[in-house]
Amino acid sequence: MARTAPDMSFETAAQARGLARVAGVDEVGRGPLAGPVTAAAVILHADRIPDGLNDSKALTEKRRAALYDIILRDAEVSIAHATVEEIDSLNILRASHLAMERAVAGLPLPPDHLLIDGNMIPRGLTQSAEAIVKGDARSLSISAASIVAKVCRDRLMVGLAQxxxxxxxxxxxxxxxxxxxxxxxxxxxxxxxxxxxxxxxxxxxxxxxxxx
CATH class of the missing domain: 1.10.10 (Arc Repressor Mutant, subunit A)
Known part of the structure; x- marks a missing residue:
C-alpha cells in the first residue's frame, strides 16, 4: 500500500464542528537511556502551512532543521519537557504525557481541539481531543509538532554531550x-x-x- 502524505483532514473536520484552534501534539524521546522526554504543541495557520511537512523520522536532519525555523516563524508553538527525575519517578509513559500537557499549557492562547499522536489522550488534558495512531504521518499539525520536538531535543542532547x-x-x-x-x-x-x-x-x- 502506498504511503500517503499527511494532510489537514483531521484539522478541517474539527473546524467544521466549530473547533477553530486545532493543535497537533507529539513527543519524542521515550526510548533513550539519557535525557528528558520532549513534547511540542503546534497550531498551524491555513494561509502559512510550510511545504514539505512530514513525520520527522521521514525527513533528513537538514530538512528538519529548515522546517523547524519556518514552523517557529509561521505557527503558534510551545515546547516542553519532562525531566529524567520525573521519568524515573513516574514512568516513561506518564512522563511523556506530562510533557505533552505542559506543551499544550504553554501555547499563547488555549486551543479548542487537540490532535494527539498515539493511542492515548494524556489524562491532564481537559479540552476536546482525539488520539491518532501514526498521527505524525497523517496530520500536518502533528507532523509539525514531531519536527519541532525532535529538533529541539536533538540540540539539547548535543549540548549535554559537550x-x-x-x-x-x-x-x-x-x-x-x-x-x-x-x-x-x-x-x-x-x-x-x-x-x-x-x-x-x-x-x-x-x-x-x-x-x-
Missing amino acids: QFPGYGWEKNAGYPSPAHKEALQNLGVTPHHRRSFKPVHNILYQGKTVTP
Missing part, C-alpha cells in the same frame, strides 16, 4: 546505540541517565556512576 563526552549523545541523542551502551559500561552512569531503564539500572547495581 558536558559529558564519550557517550555519543551528539549522534545517538541518548538512544541505546552499541557505542552508548559500551560507554555506559566503561565510563559509568551520568546524572542525565534514566536510572529506571534496565541497562542503566544494571550498571548502577555494579556501582559505576559519574559525578558532574
Whole structure:
C-alpha cells in the first residue's frame, strides 16, 4: 500500500464542528537511556502551512532543521519537557504525557481541539481531543509538532554531550546505540541517565556512576 502524505483532514473536520484552534501534539524521546522526554504543541495557520511537512523520522536532519525555523516563524508553538527525575519517578509513559500537557499549557492562547499522536489522550488534558495512531504521518499539525520536538531535543542532547563526552549523545541523542551502551559500561552512569531503564539500572547495581 502506498504511503500517503499527511494532510489537514483531521484539522478541517474539527473546524467544521466549530473547533477553530486545532493543535497537533507529539513527543519524542521515550526510548533513550539519557535525557528528558520532549513534547511540542503546534497550531498551524491555513494561509502559512510550510511545504514539505512530514513525520520527522521521514525527513533528513537538514530538512528538519529548515522546517523547524519556518514552523517557529509561521505557527503558534510551545515546547516542553519532562525531566529524567520525573521519568524515573513516574514512568516513561506518564512522563511523556506530562510533557505533552505542559506543551499544550504553554501555547499563547488555549486551543479548542487537540490532535494527539498515539493511542492515548494524556489524562491532564481537559479540552476536546482525539488520539491518532501514526498521527505524525497523517496530520500536518502533528507532523509539525514531531519536527519541532525532535529538533529541539536533538540540540539539547548535543549540548549535554559537550558536558559529558564519550557517550555519543551528539549522534545517538541518548538512544541505546552499541557505542552508548559500551560507554555506559566503561565510563559509568551520568546524572542525565534514566536510572529506571534496565541497562542503566544494571550498571548502577555494579556501582559505576559519574559525578558532574
